[in-house]
Amino acid sequence: MGEFLKARRSRISPQEAGLPATTGRRRTPGLRREEVAMLAGVSIEYYTRLEQGKQSNPSPPVLEAIAEVLRLDEDERGHLFELANAPTVKPNAARPPQQVRAEVRRLLEIVRPYPAYALSRANDLLAANEAGMRLLPGIEEWPVALRNTARYTFLHPQGKRVYGNWDEVAAATVAHLRAVAGTYPNAPDVVSLVGELVVKSQEFATLWERYDVRKRTNGRKCFQHPAVGPMTLSYEVLTVARSEGHRLVVYQAEPGTPDHDAMLLLEMAEVSG
CATH class of the missing domain: 3.30.450.180 (Beta-Lactamase)
Structure with a gap:
């Protein structure tokens, strides 16, 4: 999930997220962690733990808020929820039968x-x-x-x-x-x-x-x-x-x-x- 969040926020400019334009060069492409946290209404510590994989089972409202900030479409939003709530190995993760009926x-x-x-x-x-x-x-x-x-x-x-x-x-x-x-x-x-x-x-x-x-x-x-x-x-x-x-x-x-x-x-x- 951390990789997905980092990849998504790197593609959203501050202006696209509704933040005022800033002068000077930004070291980080797209949004910074603290900007995503602020716009989503969570603490920077909490959001950082999400990207580092140290925070498990975030609530649906938090995921919805982050998805809104990152402008995720329907497929990407569903993917975020799956990544956030999926166990390490799902029961159906084993290789399925390859036979065709x-x-x-x-x-x-x-x-x-x-x-x-x-x-x-x-x-x-x-x-x-x-x-x-x-x-x-x-x-x-x-x-x-x-x-x-x-x-x-x-x-x-x-x-x-x-x-x-x-x-x-x-x-x-x-x-x-x-x-x-x-x-x-x-x-x-x-x-x-x-x-x-x-x-x-x-x-x-x-x-x-x-x-x-x-x-x-x-x-x-x-x-x-x-x-x-x-x-x-x-x-x-x-x-x-x-x-x-x-x-x-x-x-x-x-x-x-x-x-x-x-x-x-x-x-x-x-x-x-």
């Missing part, structure tokens, strides 16, 4: 020819229809245990080439993993993936230190696909019932558009890594 696999086939795949909470690729697998060229060459959309984005040779908006996709991927890490503290699958990416990708490590938090529910990706050419697809993320953290991602495009035509070609395309 037959009904979910059937759904992947029902939505064809739209690309779709099922992901674990740590972005492991658990199942996909034909178009969904071909949407990520080269990932099928990896062993099943390594197939992971975050790992693909940062470590696969095709990752940077296939996403026309790679910077946006990469930032959203890291922000999602931050949200998952808040929900499942010390979950081995999440900790292992983050540790690997921090070591192997400087770009991931830099984004991880920004401490952005965002749950992925929908969005768009611009593909420069080696087999079917450029296309921009929107996606929706659906929660899978009775599966800890599993979700279904379905891509689509407006019928009659070049994007839709290119998407339909995925099932027939020959894709190589």
Whole structure:
């Protein structure tokens, strides 16, 4: 929680927080601890203990006040509450089953020819229809245990080439993993993936230190696909019932558009890594 609070307050200027402008250079970017404490109505000693991890179980009104000062959005506010009240290891933090129910696999086939795949909470690729697998060229060459959309984005040779908006996709991927890490503290699958990416990708490590938090529910990706050419697809993320953290991602495009035509070609395309 301390890391999150420090990262957030470094991004809020005194003027944004409603404080009068000051002359001279500030050694601390953004708000100082004492300024956050004053605006939130708590003592500086109390707020300092929060950032140092020495104060446990802050009350909801205190968290709400701090969230207001730091201008946290809905996802960030929820993340703060999870960090503040989560035990060291949650009961459901253990690695969940990776099997996908037959009904979910059937759904992947029902939505064809739209690309779709099922992901674990740590972005492991658990199942996909034909178009969904071909949407990520080269990932099928990896062993099943390594197939992971975050790992693909940062470590696969095709990752940077296939996403026309790679910077946006990469930032959203890291922000999602931050949200998952808040929900499942010390979950081995999440900790292992983050540790690997921090070591192997400087770009991931830099984004991880920004401490952005965002749950992925929908969005768009611009593909420069080696087999079917450029296309921009929107996606929706659906929660899978009775599966800890599993979700279904379905891509689509407006019928009659070049994007839709290119998407339909995925099932027939020959894709190589």
